[in-house]
Amino acid sequence: MTEAAPAQPRHPQLAVSAAIFRDDRFLLVRRARAPAKGLYSLPGGRVEFGESLDQAVIREVAEETGLSIEIVGFAGRREVLPSPVGAAGHYVIMVxxxxxxxxxxxLNDELDDARWIGPDELAAFSTTEGLAELIAGARAMVGT
Incomplete structure (x- = not known):
């Protein structure tokens, strides 16, 4: 007997991610699991109940990459809607x-690659939708 896949939540999932800059480079990671398996993106994940967005992004970055970060500010948002050929869930990601x-x-088991790259190198990678714009906005905030 095979197990049925867990039911998808019937409401959007709140998530966070961070565009982390080190000098003039930022951290690009590749997702090892769905959603976005095989695509490069930013480290992050779901917000836990009772956790602030700042706490969530600091925790998620530490869990996924082992890095400590200093938050500069809110850089933007991305929404992933369910589709028959793409994401199975609905995510609102605060970047x-x-x-x-x-x-x-x-890296933990959610990621299978990490690279510090310059913003001009991003085009060479298969990334999640809208990543270049989010990186540009974050870069302006950080001042690199």
Whole structure:
């Protein structure tokens, strides 16, 4: 007997991510699991009940990459809607601009690659939709 896949939530899931800058480069990570498996994006994940957005992004970055960050500010949002050929869930992702504070990337099982790249290198990667615009906005906030 096969197990049925878990039912998708019937409401949007709130998530956070961080555009982390270290000097003039930012951290690009590749997702090892759905949603966005195989695409490069920013580290982050779901907000837990009772957790502030700042707490969530600091926790998610630490869990996924082992990095400590300093949040600069809110850089933008992205919404992923369910579709027959794409995402199975509905996500609202709050994106923050941040500066690297400490650590070197130590990936958990949600990611399978991490690279510090310059913004001009982004076009060479298969990324989640709208990533270039979010990086540009975050870069302006951080001042690199």
């Amino acid at each position: 923050f601009a941040a500066r690297w504070a400490a650590g070197e990337p130590q």
